[in-house]
Amino acid sequence: MATVDARGLSCPQPVLLALGEMKKLGRGALEVLVDTDTSVENVTRAAESLGWSVKETQPEGGGYRLVLEKS
């Protein structure tokens, strides 16, 4: 699974990186690592706007691990 590590990056970098990867992949699964709740919300919103769904949002190492999917 492709991974975007956006931990420590400030707004709007996590969304820019995740969107870039989603557009590159077109479909499939993507893991996104972020470190703030704001980034979780922003990446979720961006993913849903592109028709991806958020399969998982797990706390991990002081941040979060999101798994995005589009079939």
Added chain:
Amino acid sequence: MAAVKNIFATRWGIIGVGVVIGVLATLLQKWGNPANMGVCVACFDRDIAGALGLHRAEVVQYMRPEIIGFVLGSLIAAYAFREFRPRAGSAPVVRFVLGAFAMIGALVFLGCPWRALLRLAGGDGNAIFGLAGLAFGVWIGTWFLKTGYNLGRATPTYPAVGWILPLTMLGFLALMLVFPQIPNEPKSGVLFYSVKGPGSQHAPLAVSLLAGLAVGFLAQRSRFCTMGAIRDLILFRQIHLFSGLLALIVTAWVMNLILGQFKPGFENQPVAHTQGLWNFLGMTVAGLAFALGGGCPGRQLFLAGEGDGDAALFVLGMIVGAGFAHNFGMASSPSGIGPHGIAAVVVGLAVCLFIGFSMRQKAA
């Protein structure tokens, strides 16, 4: 939106927060704050710089409790919802400089983005030039973002790092209580207090502080950001944050009509000048600096409250920048731009463009 549990971060949540800010800001004007300046992060940081004596512009010196409330309200919300995350180390010195020039640009226009909205909602047509300049500055910023601009990663750090700015704000509040305002006296202990001008106009301390705490709490939850509103619209065609901005302006306009505070026109607007080009360019500098720094002045306060040490440095940069703006004659006044306002805009743009062009490595 199943994954979004935070109700304030939903569309209606952010609209609600925009409404609350619009109501509180216009009421604060009714209760004593300057006209079209119920809440202005740039002006209020500038007044704090004045209260501390970092500049000696006698009409803009007052330790604004709203700013103290914004940071502490955000801190309380962050702790209450387990979102306090101490972090720092993303090019701190650059964030300080961006804060300083954001302030210098905002003081050529005379207001932060919040006040630009409040000025428009109060009928001040000059705000249109400021808002257009703000959007232009943010647009330049998005171009840098699209071409790889970033300030690098912040890393987790000691909780005490996240506490530095909230503690500083508590210190400011303590100073206000130890050295309270004495009617018609320009100084109380170490603090300066304006006896005339906008700095002398303020709501009672407790009212300002409570309003600030409420806004800080709500804004932390909703991630309210005026720069982000424009940025996301340009970058992602997303109207989420923008809907909060619209809610603020519409609410403030309706409130101003109800409270008899709506006075349409360009001439003789409160704490404003009519030099359209410099209103535009001042806010272009500010907008670009906000975009490169990752948030409008209000958002930087709320980020600092939730533990972001880099945002705290942006805030300190704004306060120091306000000192420079007035000491160097770069800040405007109702009679027009300052003697060195044009130089401020030119240098500010040059500095921001240098930062934008030179810091475009891909994130490691």
